[in-house]
Amino acid sequence: MTKKPPQRPATLADIARHAGVSRSLASLAIRGEGAVSPETRKRIMEAAAALDYRPNLVARSLASAEAGYLGIVVGEIENPLQAEIAKLASGLARAEGYSALVSIDADTDEKAEEAIRTLIAHRVSGVLAIGAPFEKPAIARVASWIPMVYVGRLLKVVAVDSVTTDDVTGGILAVDHLVALGHRRIAHVDGGASPGAERRRDGYRRAMERHGLERQIRIIEGAYTIDAGARAARALLAEPDWRPSAVFASNDMTAIGLINEAMRIGLSVPGDLSVVGYDDVTLAGTETLSLSTIHQSAGDLASAGIAAMMARLAEPDAAVSKILVPPRLMTRRSSAPFSATAAA
Amino acid sequence: MTKKPPQRPATLADIARHAGVSRSLASLAIRGEGAVSPETRKRIMEAAAALDYRPNLVARSLASAEAGYLGIVVGEIENPLQAEIAKLASGLARAEGYSALVSIDADTDEKAEEAIRTLIAHRVSGVLAIGAPFEKPAIARVASWIPMVYVGRLLKVVAVDSVTTDDVTGGILAVDHLVALGHRRIAHVDGGASPGAERRRDGYRRAMERHGLERQIRIIEGAYTIDAGARAARALLAEPDWRPSAVFASNDMTAIGLINEAMRIGLSVPGDLSVVGYDDVTLAGTETLSLSTIHQSAGDLASAGIAAMMARLAEPDAAVSKILVPPRLMTRRSSAPFSATAAA
DNA sequence: TTGAAAGCGCTACCAA
């Protein structure tokens, strides 16, 4: 195949001529608008079918003032959560009558800004920014150009609409779960300065305090990687006088690294150590890993993002909104009731 | 921020008026084309800057016959390899003077066809299909509409340009590596009917035969998932009379599941069992997992894909090309020399 | 219910 397209794609003028009507009538009929008599409409539709007519969306967009493109910029498309949010958002945008213009190689702030400039040049009505640009000044700058909603960070200090998971609650959920299982020595491997890490840590701390476990608070610095998790495991399980019976990791990859290293050391999970992660990546849900974790809903994030975008577009001067999407605890096999024998 | 854009974006007519020249001259100056006198150009550029002019790309595309959009359709954007290919390809397309229109929610064949229809309506010059549509008839149909290059499958029987990794060589590379380490009982966990699985299996078989190990050929049916790997491990390590000292898995996830299960059973990797995967996902390269594997190069696949697209566009009637990108062995810690003591 | 005509913002061609 890979055949060249028909010499010249049919235009509205072609089908108008073919059907013996004016271009304007043809336009109305094709779009199903206005009042067109049934037989005329039929004739026009037949002509369109005969000539394999496909409206030129570029021309349509130029002609109709607000034809409606929505820009979507993704910082880390290799990150499955961002990828899924972007994917769902582009479907939702379509459902709102926009076509999504998606930029997936905005992996530096320079490229993100350039991508948004290009989107603006395409006259998008607004931009849904998923993890990019990253630095706050760049975010603020870009948001001064065009209506924008940022998904994936809270952006407390930047005056930009944002949508993100309620990570404080997520942290609390994780700790509550472990406490309910009877654990008391619950450590936290955090995510350093990564997005959300601070709030997850806060949730951990608050929940521990609420349970009267402030003396058991142990925070190990980590990152959102499997290697950081393994490193944290070595640090954590080396402490002679205080051995946790459970760990809340700030990220699933961290949790997986932690579990892997624990197994290597000879500890069993959850026999000797219960582990809860964060994100609920695909891997976490496999039968093999079966990681208890805090689920971030890509669907909720995407729909909240699109809803915020629609609200902003409808009311450009409304107050800035900071939306928090609730996370959900997924109980799987990596966390189990505390058994006294397991304590070191 | 999130401020509304300036009442009406400046147009070429605006800056022409502002600079006291004609629109055509302004157009030439802005694009840096034609012969415009330095001072006039300067005046025009200043006007453009003053009015914060951004050319309307939609209008430009409509006006210039072949303004050049390239469509990119991605089937599984959550798959990091596809995501990365798409990302690199959109950069390369830009370098070729096209702007990429990316569709990331083509996760069913219906949606893929619809997405491609929409891209065609945007008058893209061609479509780079990354893993979508999936079924051969759909692929053939879509390719009859527009110049198309398919990335990620060989498509032997469909007459569509395609680019994929040379998986037969990949399989051979894996086996050669294990044989060089002294292994003889080398099993293969395949990927069933998944893309590339058949050729990886062929490579395994051929290499085993070439090494005179046809009696040691063992193929376990698997899939590209971690759970399939774990399942295969149970099947494989249960055989009483034949225990492999090494396994070549058709996919990294399969390999990871396999290793995980082996560790649970109490085997050490690579002490008791060497494992080689396929793909070189990010996880494989971590210090913690350190999985020996066959690397598929997203960069090579993307650039071969774009090159094939350019060739097809330049010469619509050229013969269909089936490009194979060479894979590369990544030696890491999951594979080690065979030690006699390890044999069961 | 239908059609004529005027744009959307740009490029392209041709004459000055």
Place this chain on the structure above:
DNA sequence: TTGGTAGCGCTTTCAA
């Protein structure tokens, strides 16, 4: 080197 004039393919008044 410059400007005038036609479109690109569509939507959108406004009349008929």
